[in-house]
Amino acid sequence: MCGIIGVSAVPDAGRVAYLGLYALQHRGQESCGIVTLDQSTRPHVQRGMGLVSEVFNEEVLGTLPGDVAVGHTRYSTSGTTVLANAQPSLVNYRGGLLTLAHNGDLTNAVALRHELVEQGAIFSSSSDSEVIVHLIARSTGPDVEHQIRVALERVEGAYSLIISVGRDIYAAVDGRGFRPLALARLGDGIVVASESCAFDLMGATKLRELTPGEFVRIRNGVIHNLAPLPVKPVSRCVFELVYFSRPDSTIFGESVDRVRRQLGRELAKEHPAPGADVVFSVPDSANAMALGFHEESGIKLEYGLIRNHYVGRTFITPTQALRVAKVRIKFNPVREVIEGKRVVVVDDSLVRGTTSKGLVQMIRGAGAREVHLRLGSPPITGPCYYGIDTPTRAELIAATHSHEEIRDYLGVDTLGYLSLEGMLRAAGTANRFCHACFSGQYPVPVDEASDRSRHLSPLAPSLA
Numbered sequence: 001m002c003g004i005i006g007v008s009a010v011p012d013a014g015r016v017a018y019l020g021l022y023a024l025q026h027r028g029q030e031s032c033g034i035v036t037l038d039q040s041t042r043p044h045v046q047r048g049m050g051l052v053s054e055v056f057n058e059e060v061l062g063t064l065p066g067d068v069a070v071g072h073t074r075y076s077t078s079g080t081t082v083l084a085n086a087q088p089s090l091v092n093y094r095g096g097l098l099t100l101a102h103n104g105d106l107t108n109a110v111a112l113r114h115e116l117v118e119q120g121a122i123f124s125s126s127s128d129s130e131v132i133v134h135l136i137a138r139s140t141g142p143d144v145e146h147q148i149r150v151a152l153e154r155v156e157g158a159y160s161l162i163i164s165v166g167r168d169i170y171a172a173v174d175g176r177g178f179r180p181l182a183l184a185r186l187g188d189g190i191v192v193a194s195e196s197c198a199f200d201l202m203g204a205t206k207l208r209e210l211t212p213g214e215f216v217r218i219r220n221g222v223i224h225n226l227a228p229l230p231v232k233p234v235s236r237c238v239f240e241l242v243y244f245s246r247p248d249s250t251i252f253g254e255s256v257d258r259v260r261r262q263l264g265r266e267l268a269k270e271h272p273a274p275g276a277d278v279v280f281s282v283p284d285s286a287n288a289m290a291l292g293f294h295e296e297s298g299i300k301l302e303y304g305l306i307r308n309h310y311v312g313r314t315f316i317t318p319t320q321a322l323r324v325a326k327v328r329i330k331f332n333p334v335r336e337v338i339e340g341k342r343v344v345v346v347d348d349s350l351v352r353g354t355t356s357k358g359l360v361q362m363i364r365g366a367g368a369r370e371v372h373l374r375l376g377s378p379p380i381t382g383p384c385y386y387g388i389d390t391p392t393r394a395e396l397i398a399a400t401h402s403h404e405e406i407r408d409y410l411g412v413d414t415l416g417y418l419s420l421e422g423m424l425r426a427a428g429t430a431n432r433f434c435h436a437c438f439s440g441q442y443p444v445p446v447d448e449a450s451d452r453s454r455h456l457s458p459l460a461p462s463l464a
């Protein structure tokens, strides 16, 4: 998953993009970068491994002049954890200087890469995004708009994109609209961001979200609507609302906070925990769900777990051993809330089960009499091929174990997941959603074997 930012016609665009990336840090903590363009279209670049606060400081921001910027925070879904994959990508092609920031995963990237390499293309990274750059550069379209359009008509899967060519910014969302992207006004300029929470920090006023298949050009702070990309059946990613996006964002026309609260209410209806003394969340993504559960059930809401915010997301650590260690430094139970109580613990989702198992052990260690785990989404039984970093099917606990085995493994008294219907009801009727990771209904066909092979080596791994 990634966070992307575009800035057009705003003084000190590098600093504006930096603030936007700060707000989108949750969408990717592996690497980040900003490219700015000054009046003479000269690029200024900073990309690095780590958090926005690690890669940028006052001195670095001073080296990023210009009123046009493209920014990116990355969390690898395809491609490996190396600087070569950090974005924005920056190349020179016949249309001029091109930068590209991509959020999503292409389902036909392996095949396209293979074809391009056969034709003599040289790749410097293993990320999907470089495939798009090559397709644009090779496209025979008469102008930049057509070159991008021809490239995007060849790629399949999920993309929300910000591309600059010269000083123009192009923004596009795939025809199914998997990932969010929105436009806002800032002074005389325009900014584009993955989530609306970025606009608040940038001081921008949200205009609207891009609709599935929408393609726009922003020139000197003016938005030009271009002919849309081929329309496909809409499939917004429901996991953006369940887990990924920030609760202070509005995406797909829905307040993330409101949806999560409703998920908690639905959960309490489907899996009440009669007789429980307290309910609390696994912070932070499930906070609003626990609140909804409390509102519906009347069970007292407490803060039973305190999260150390300086650790980062446990999922991001590459090895299983590190992941286990990180659970202990990330959460600490509040003994006064838990001791002697029958507790309901609300989390948004169950992936590998590692975090939850560690948490349950800690909660029992703090003296809980009973532990009832409630999840605000159905069991995750399949990987995501459209941009969320879920592990392989073999590592997904709900794909390989029965309900009773999982309950036993986690060490909880009862275990309840929200049903698919309940989740979709909470997510609202205004959208059609992709729920492939829960239901196995993949809106874009994928070849599991070839897709996963992309993770193995930094450069064109699937070509062997």
Ligand code: AMP
Pocket (backbone or CB within 6 Å): 243, 282, 285, 313, 315, 316, 347, 348, 349, 350, 351, 352, 353, 354, 355, 356, 357, 388, 389, 390
């Ligand atoms: P686990 O107990 O190991 O299955 O981990 C579940 C936790 O991981 C939940 O608290 C979720 O909030 C979180 N989670 C779910 N999906 C992701 C993801 N794609 N990236 C990072 N964390 C996730």
